Amino acid sequence: MAEEMSLEEMEQKKEMVMSMCICPSCPSWVECGEKGGYCFSTIGKSGCINEESGCICGGCPVTEEMGLTNGYYCTRGSEKEQLGK
Numbered sequence: 001m002a003e004e005m006s007l008e009e010m011e012q013k014k015e016m017v018m019s020m021c022i023c024p025s026c027p028s029w030v031e032c033g034e035k036g037g038y039c040f041s042t043i044g045k046s047g048c049i050n051e052e053s054g055c056i057c058g059g060c061p062v063t064e065e066m067g068l069t070n071g072y073y074c075t076r077g078s079e080k081e082q083l084g085k
Helices: 007-021 059-067
Strands: none
Touching: 007 059
16 A cells, blocks of 8 residues: 555545455454444554454455455554554
8 A cells, every 4th residue: 555645545445445344244343333444544443342253354355455464453453553654
């Protein structure tokens, strides 16, 4: 993902992430009105998922599309946060 994206590009990328997101199918998912997309830098960690009960991030189409390498974005933060950027 490019370091410097315009607001419009960020919004388009976020929409793409949300359209492919499989977070609600995860065993760690807690229904609280969030929509997922925790891997994306403008979304980040969940405000209500506190327990890691299994992770399906590795099988998510967003992981492949964006070249992500981490997991448990819901509890550990976005890819960018986990890489310390």
